[in-house]
Each structure stands twice: as structure tokens, then as C-alpha cells.
């Protein structure tokens with residue numbers, strides 16, 4: 094597929110994925126690659142434009158990430174953002190210094206060079222700034238196109254060379270006209286036509302899968318979550334009954350979830366899939382006995398998943414391909430991009446070295462979550478499935494802090510079911526993007542009736558987020574929290590305390606482990 098491509102060159106800033114999402118939202122396909130990608134490899138991809146991201150370093154520090162200066166004379170349009178802007182200035186002999194005053198947050202910029210990538214921006218507009226260094230002098234041939242009272246070069250350009258730089262972050266929603274800046278770059282100097290369309294992606298991927306699988310057989314790891322459901326339906330459209338979907342009930346699912354998944358994708362459901370349910374609860378509990386370290390738990394769950402699939406594949410016989418619902422942020426967060434490894438996702442980082450399949454097919458590996466949902470709708474999957482809140486592969490295994498046991502699973506399942514029921518009853522299930530109960534490893538003293546109790550504490554989590562990369566604790570009504578607390582303590586054995594988690598991400602993560 095020779096679709097238009099924009100490359101985001103990642104210098105370790107926190108908004109790298111966001112830049113790529115914004116570019117795709119504007120209709121152009123975009124990939125994130127680490128700054129360590131050699132120039133020849135980058136040029137071989139034939140990008141229509143390159144965006145250099147922000148990052149925490151100072152360009153004049155020789156230890157900081159830099160890039161081959163030849164990039165700037167390769168004739169490809171470039172947009173440097175924040176650190177990327179300073180890098181561009183520095184590489185072309187401009188001057189970058191520590192700013193006398195750091196700027197952080199919403200900042201009014203004044204546009205002095207209309208046209209270029211600022212053509213659709215008002216003369217004064219609010220953009221998001223986050224910098225301690227700044228461009229003190231632009232390189233030869235560049236013109237300053239925007240400034241703030243403390244930042245003389247909020248934007249600069251060399252129109253003839255199609256080199257652009259902005260000190261602000263156009264990708265964050267706080268930048269009021271940020272998306273206009275990105276669009277102007279894509280559709281102006283880069284000359285994109287906007288050929289990233291979901292219907293074409295779905296159609297092309299189905300054709301590609303058909304070609305790859307031929308008359309072979311594939312096995313799909315179906316969890317009932319959005320990603321694997323979309324992957325399964327897409328695969329089934331491509332290869333029909335050559336596909337078998339294996340649903341592993343690892344005993345770490347939400348209450349009644351196993352039966353619900355079977356009702357949708359099993360023989361009674363609308364999809365006409367080869368569907369196999371494997372009840373492997375005890376097997377997972379045995380493997381997890383005595384294990385408390387989060388990464389070890391994740392790895393064990395991931396590996397056991399694969400072993401179960403391999404066994405099922407052997408039963409079916411001659412299965413060449415394993416299908417997984419891996420999506421693009423999984424790849425980046427698992428360290429295959431250049432950001433620090435935060436958690437290994439079971440379907441990528443936790444994959445064992447040896448996998449007994451000829452090949453793994455990940456039809457969604459280049460999509461962001463919102464794009465997976467669009468692909469799901471395109472495939473005719475009902476909205477209530479497509480817009481389900483995410484549920485992690487390792488399931489309740491990472492919502493039970495410390496050792497996992499069957500008893501603890503039951504506690505957290507019951508508490509979670511009550512919480513979900515009350516959130517839905519309050520009509521908040523669409524407003525809060527992800528919410529669940531977790532079981533802390535803490536036991537404390539309480540009193541119920543006239544008896545002393547020494548029981549577990551449940552933590553309720555609720556977050557609002559658009560991308561799951563950053564999140565805020567949802568401000569739930571107190572009456573709701575009170576009601577859920579009372580119900581959990583009355584109805585769930587061995588729980589005597591309920592907490593609400595007020596932590597955002599960062600510094601927390603959405604899940605507990």
C-alpha cells in the first residue's frame with residue numbers, strides 16, 4: 094500500500110503518540126519512529142513530511158538526542174515541535190539558550206507572519222507551551238512567524254526549504270487552534286491529499302489477510318474486548334471458517350463475562366464463527382499461586398495464554414497463524430518505540446521467545462484505539478460492543494494487588510459488579526471512560542454489628558480520558574460513592590473498607606499493577 098506517510102521522529106517527549114493521532118485525525122497516515130532510526134531507513138519510507146517531537150533535553154548538551162543534519166537538506170518538509178524546533182534551529186546554526194523565563198501552560202502567542210503553517214490561525218491565539226530553553230536567534234534564511242512576550246521565536250519558518258518550527262505544542266487540545274497548524278503543514282508544504290480513510294483500511298487489510306493466509310488456518314485469541322473482537326470479525330470476513338476463535342476463560346474476567354462473550358461470539362450469536370471456549374481458571378490460579386510482583390504476574394498470564402492457544406491449535410491441527418488484537422499504543426508502550434517501558438502488555442512485551450506458530454497476524458497493530466472503534470463500526474459490529482470500556486488482557490490479575498487467589502477474584506468480581514451496576518443506574522457509564530473495582534492488599538480492623546472485623550479494602554477507580562495515555566480521576570457524585578460503599582461492604586464477604594482512587598495518570602496509571 095503506497096499511502097501518504099508522515100513520520101513522527103520521537104525525541105522522548107510525552108505527547109508523541111498524540112501528534113500521530115492528530116495527524117491521522119486530519120486524514121493522513123502517520124508512524125512514530127525513534128530518533129535512532131538511521132536517515133537512509135527514514136528516507137526509504139518516502140515520507141511526505143517529518144515531525145520532530147518535543148523532549149525533555151537541551152540541544153546544546155552533547156549527550157542529548159540529536160539527528161543527522163543531512164535530514165534538513167533532504168528536501169522533505171519538516172515541522173519541529175518544542176525540542177524538535179530547537180533541534181532544527183541548532184542544527185542549522187541558530188542559537189538555542191536557556192530562556193530567562195520558562196513558559197508552561199496556556200500562553201497567548203502573537204502571529205507576525207501569516208501564511209505558511211499559521212495561515213488559518215488568528216493574529217493572537219492561545220497555544221500550550223512547556224519549555225525552559227528557547228530559540229534566541231533563528232538560523233540564516235528563517236523568518237520569525239510568531240512570538241510571546243517572553244519567547245521571541247514561538248514559531249519560525251524557511252518557506253523555500255519547507256522547514257517549520259513551533260515552540261508550542263499544536264497537538265494538545267489546550268492549543269486552541271493547534272489542529273489548524275498541523276493541517277496547514279500536512280496539506281500545504283507536505284502536499285498531502287488525505288488518503289487515510291477507515292473504509293479503505295478495512296478493505297485493504299481484509300485483502301492482505303486473504304493473500305497471506307491463502308488456504309491455511311488461523312487461530313484468533315478472542316477476549317471479548319474491543320480490540321480482539323474487531324480483529325476476529327475482520328479475520329472472519331477475510332477467511333471465514335478457516336479461522337477458529339479461542340476464548341480463554343482465565344478466571345480473571347469480570348463477573349458473568351465468560352458467558353456474555355460466549356453469547357455474542359458463540360454458536361448462538363450473529364457471527365457464525367468457529368468458537369472454542371477453554372475453561373482454564375484453575376490452571377491460571379495454580380501458576381499465579383504465591384506470585385506478587387506485577388510484571389511477573391503479567392508475564393505468567395501472557396505466557397499461559399500462549400500455551401493454551403498452542404494446545405488448542407494442536408487439537409485443530411495444521412494451524413499456521415496466530416491472530417492477536419495488538420494495537421499501536423501497545424507497541425509503543427512496550428518499548429518497541431523509544432518511550433520508556435512502563436508496563437509490558439501481554440500481547441507484545443510478555444510474549445515468550447518461543448511461539449509455536451509460523452506467524453503472528455496483528456491486523457490492528459497500526460491503529461490507535463479510536464481508529465479500532467471506527468474500523469469496528471465499518472465492519473458492522475454493534476455500537477455497544479465497539480464502545481465498551483477497555484479491559485486489560487491480564488484481567489483481574491492486575492486489579493488484585495499482590496497474590497491472586499480464587500477467593501480474592503470472587504471478592505473483586507462482586508465488588509466490581511455492584512460498582513458497574515450503580516454507575517450505569519446513575520447514567521454515568523458513557524461519561525466515565527473507564528471504571529472498575531480493585532482489591533488492595535491491605536487488611537484493616539473494622540466493626541460490623543458488635544463484631545470486630547479484619548478484612549480487605551476495595552479501591553474504586555474511575556477515570557476520564559480521551560486516549561488512556563493520560564487520565565484524570567472522575568469526579569463522581571459523593572452520594573454514588575456512598576451507596577456503592579455501603580452495598581459492597583454489606584454484600585461482599587471479607588471486605589470492610591472502600592476507597593476511591595483520586596490519582597490521575599500521570600503520576601498513577603489507570604490499572605493498579
Ligand code: XMP
Nearest residue numbers: 437438439483484485486487561602603604
Ligand atoms: P495503564 O494502567 O497503563 O492502562 O494506565 C492504560 C490502558 O491500558 C489498559 N491496559 C492493558 N490492556 N493488556 C491490555 O490489553 C494489558 O496488559 C494492559 N494493561 C493496561 C488499561 O485497562 C487502560 O485502559
